[in-house]
Amino acid sequence: MDHFQLRHGVMHAEDVPLTRIAEEVGTPVYVYSRATLVRHARVFREALSGLKNPHIAFAVKSNPNLAVLKVLSREGYGADVVSGGELVRALAADMAPKDIVFSGVGKTAAELLQALDADIGQFNLESKEEGRELAEIAVQNGKIARCALRVNPDVDARTHEKISTGKAENKFGVPIDRAAGIYAALAALPGLDMRGIAVHIGSQLSSLEPLETAFGKVGDLIAELRAQGQKVTHADLGGGLGVPYKSGDVLPSPAEYGAMVAQVTKDWDVALSFEPGRVIAGNAGVLLTRVIRVKRSSNASPFVVVDAAMNDLARPAMYGAWHDIDAVEPNGTRSVSHIVGPICETGDTFAMNREMDTLEAGDLAIFRTAGAYGATMASSYNSRGFVAEVLVDGDKYAVVADRLPPADIMGAERVPDWL
Ligand code: LLP
Numbered sequence: 001m002d003h004f005q006l007r008h009g010v011m012h013a014e015d016v017p018l019t020r021i022a023e024e025v026g027t028p029v030y031v032y033s034r035a036t037l038v039r040h041a042r043v044f045r046e047a048l049s050g051l052k053n054p055h056i057a058f059a060v061k062s063n064p065n066l067a068v069l070k071v072l073s074r075e076g077y078g079a080d081v082v083s084g085g086e087l088v089r090a091l092a093a094d095m096a097p098k099d100i101v102f103s104g105v106g107k108t109a110a111e112l113l114q115a116l117d118a119d120i121g122q123f124n125l126e127s128k129e130e131g132r133e134l135a136e137i138a139v140q141n142g143k144i145a146r147c148a149l150r151v152n153p154d155v156d157a158r159t160h161e162k163i164s165t166g167k168a169e170n171k172f173g174v175p176i177d178r179a180a181g182i183y184a185a186l187a188a189l190p191g192l193d194m195r196g197i198a199v200h201i202g203s204q205l206s207s208l209e210p211l212e213t214a215f216g217k218v219g220d221l222i223a224e225l226r227a228q229g230q231k232v233t234h235a236d237l238g239g240g241l242g243v244p245y246k247s248g249d250v251l252p253s254p255a256e257y258g259a260m261v262a263q264v265t266k267d268w269d270v271a272l273s274f275e276p277g278r279v280i281a282g283n284a285g286v287l288l289t290r291v292i293r294v295k296r297s298s299n300a301s302p303f304v305v306v307d308a309a310m311n312d313l314a315r316p317a318m319y320g321a322w323h324d325i326d327a328v329e330p331n332g333t334r335s336v337s338h339i340v341g342p343i344c345e346t347g348d349t350f351a352m353n354r355e356m357d358t359l360e361a362g363d364l365a366i367f368r369t370a371g372a373y374g375a376t377m378a379s380s381y382n383s384r385g386f387v388a389e390v391l392v393d394g395d396k397y398a399v400v401a402d403r404l405p406p407a408d409i410m411g412a413e414r415v416p417d418w419l
Helices: 018-025 034-047 066-074 084-092 109-118 128-140 176-187 209-227 254-264 278-284 315-319 406-411
Strands: 004-007 010-013 029-033 055-059 078-081 100-102 122-125 145-152 192-198 234-236 271-274 285-295 303-306 325-327 334-340 349-357 364-367 388-393 396-401
Touching: 010 018, 010 029, 018 029, 018 285, 018 364, 018 388, 029 034, 029 278, 029 396, 034 055, 034 066, 034 254, 034 278, 034 388, 055 278, 066 084, 066 388, 066 396, 078 084, 084 100, 084 109, 100 109, 109 128, 122 128, 122 192, 122 234, 128 145, 128 176, 128 192, 145 176, 145 209, 145 234, 176 192, 176 209, 192 209, 209 254, 278 285, 315 349, 325 349
Parallel strands: 029 388, 055 078, 055 271, 078 100, 100 122, 122 145, 145 192, 192 234, 234 271, 303 334
Antiparallel strands: 004 010, 029 285, 285 303, 285 364, 325 364, 334 349, 388 396
């Protein structure tokens, strides 16, 4: 359930008509609903209520906007970060250092030190090499790093290949059949407090089965490690739960996910943590756009050219992803059209031959389910500005990220005096 609904013929975000935001802030603009974010955060927490003190770390990569992070930090969420930049954001949003977990296959020495200095809750180590480097940095700085070892369970998550992370050929984690040896080697190092296992097999998962298989393998590994005398007190089960992008899509619910986790982990006797991103933020945001013009050059479907482009919402161009598109003021007619952005690439296409609300020049429309992996993946390609972001709360809204105009971006560039 989200709070982007038609009221008296006009699409609203909570109590704010999107026509008002378009007029006052301009388009394209991402619009987030605070009530939806809060609802999703609570539904996910409630789904895990069968577990003892689960720890939830929002995957900052899915929506790093400071105001969004602040909403989630108020809900008691911690953060899963993958860079020094995300760590700074999580701290700025008042997430407690102990509630921050650092994932990622390429943490630099500087980032490891930055996170040690911040005294974050846990490092999810992706390799033996990373563990050794962290141990050295920790010792040099008189610190102890709390760590989990991320394993690669070699499970097919059955999602888009670019967002699958748990197959043997993917770059993430250590092979699960070698994990016990690596864990023991790292546990012997000074500076590291090896305390658990982490796993994350991919994103936008539409079935619980691969997760269940992966978690089963983690359970076996925990038993094996304990049999070898290792301490295992924590397990991080990652994120990955998919969301409906197309009306009518049915995905596993957080409650079903929670029940599966409770069943699989019932004998683990560890503190469990989770890293949800999309399931919290995805349907809490839309991308609001205006039709520039409709190009009818042949008998085929017209090209509806909107002012949002692949630089603002990369998912369709990058993964062939579907986003539902709805008119903000539907006139009751529907037709088949291609929805494209202004960028000079054929890939800048949001939908081909889509039956949807009829749109004419000047009309407003929304791309739904754009709250996760939307603004954060934006670029300034074609020297377009960075898209603005707005957070709605009841009948008020605030601009939570200014539109960054092309001139400001150019302002960071220099022409050397020898040119
Ligand atoms: N934990 C780790 C270690 C991850 O790599 C990810 C996502 C998550 C948690 C959160 O996963 P979620 O709950 O959001 O599925 N840009 C792509 C998605 C990339 C996901 C990367 N990792 C997209 O637009 O579909």
